[in-house]
Amino acid sequence: MRWLEVHIDTNHAGLDTVQAMLSGLDVDGVMIEDEEEFQDFLENNHDYWDYVDEDLERHMAGRSRITFYLEAREAGFAKLGEVRVALEGLKQERRDLGTLLMTLEDVEDADWENNWKQYYKPMEIGERLLVIPQWEEADPGDRVPLYLDPGLTFGTGAHATTRLCLTALETLVRGGERVLDLGCGSGILSVAALRLGAGSALAVDIDDKCRTAARENAGLNGIGPDRLDILVGNLLTDRAAAEKIGGGYDLVLANIVADVIIALAPRVRGLLSPGGTFLCSGIIEGRADEAAAALNAAGLEIRERREDNGWYAFTCQ
Template identity: 70%
Template sequence: MNWLELHIDTTHAGLDTVTAMLSALDIDGVIIDDETDFQDFLENNHQYWDYVDEDLEKAMAGKSRITFYLLANDTGYGKLGEVRVALQKLKESRDDCGTLLLSMENIQDADWETSWKKYYKPLEIGDRLLVIPQWETADPKGRVPLILDPGLTFGTGSHATTRLCLTALEKAVQGGERVLDLGCGSGILSIAALRLGAAEATAVDIDDKCLTVAYDNAALNGIGKDTYTVKVGNVLTDEAMRAQLGGGYQIVLANIVADVIIGLAPLVRSMLAPGGLFLCSGIIDTRAEEVADKLREAGLVIEETRSAEGWFAYTCHF
């Protein structure tokens, strides 16, 4: 089935006007790209990242664009004609909506629903793991296969921070451990721990999408809720959540960002069993020393440091 991907370039002030115009034409499923919202989002969520891709910032510079889709059939082209007429009227009546340039691309269902999948292939990590996207097939050749469908929200393990953490994890898991995965996303780390021989794992994320994605990925690997539990919450701010999680974990994982790891450092002792390990990753090189200092201030000993592509990971214990 063919679709028309349509873009209307406007201004920040014109976004509501153009969206209302489209809604009046029964076009409500729109995607809005806006530099102002993007910058506000960055400013108000510093704690969730240390690095924003420069290409992304450049792509968003000065952008206020509305994207929507119409079927490439007679009905869709008819609706497109209505949009053109409405845009012309808008140009004549408003001077704050920018160019109102309408551009169009023809795409296939598969192109916009699944094209991102071509970038993910089976990936060997460390000495024991083979991460296999659900839509691929691969011979594990003696490695432990970890099947993953991240959806569009979470990663597959190809990022350096996840690879660093998985490499540390396969060394840490000897068999029978209880594992806590903080900021679990797709569940890749905690599911990998279970595939490597851990006895049980609990995973937590602030994004409620993790419930579906992580449980689905666990099922792909033959792991059920008898050994795997996924929760939604903020461990840093929610004391009730921390109490619910309890302690006694032989391995605590946190592949997040520097600020969250710094916040977790004083809390980890209550989560770990005696002799347990805290594996943290997602630390950009410019903050690696700062994070290491905070971990030591909290009483943690860094026993191993890993780095790749400008990112750091630490294996720690008390």
């Protein structure tokens, strides 16, 4: 099926007005891109990012755009005509909503729904793992297959920080370990640890969507709730979550960002069993020394440093 990808450019103040106009025409399910909201998110969520891709910043510069899709057939073209008429009326009524420029592209289903899958193929990681998207068929050979649906949420194995953790896990998991995965995302690290032979894992994230993602990915690998438990909560701010998490883990994983790792450092020893290991990543090059100092100050010895494309992972005891 072919689709019309329709864009309406406005300004921040006009987003609600244009969206209300579209909703009145039964056009819902829109996508919104807005530089002001993007910058506000960055400003108020420093705990969860260390680096913003320059291409993304350039893409968002000056942008306040609403995008929606219509079927490229009679009903869709008729609806497009209704939108044009309503938009012209809005231009006459309001002069403070930016350009209100409407542009469109003719696209196939695959262009916006499935085409991204061609870029996600089976990936060999380290010496033992083969990450396989669920729609692909691959012979793992001597490697341990790790099946994922990367469309669920972040954490696919493609990012340097995840590769660093997965490579380290190959040497850290010897069999039967009790694992804690903080900031689990898609559950990739928890599931990988279990596939490599860990006994059980608790996956924790502050985002409720990760509960579904981690459970789905565990199911793809034949792992049930008897081996993988999932908790939504914040160890640093939620006392109830901290009590549920407890301690005594052989392996604690945290692929987050430097600020969270620094804040987490004083609590790590309380999470580990005697002789346990803390593996952390998500640390960009400019924050590596700061994060290392915080870990050392918390009484943790960094046994191994790994680096990949300006990102660092530390294995600590």
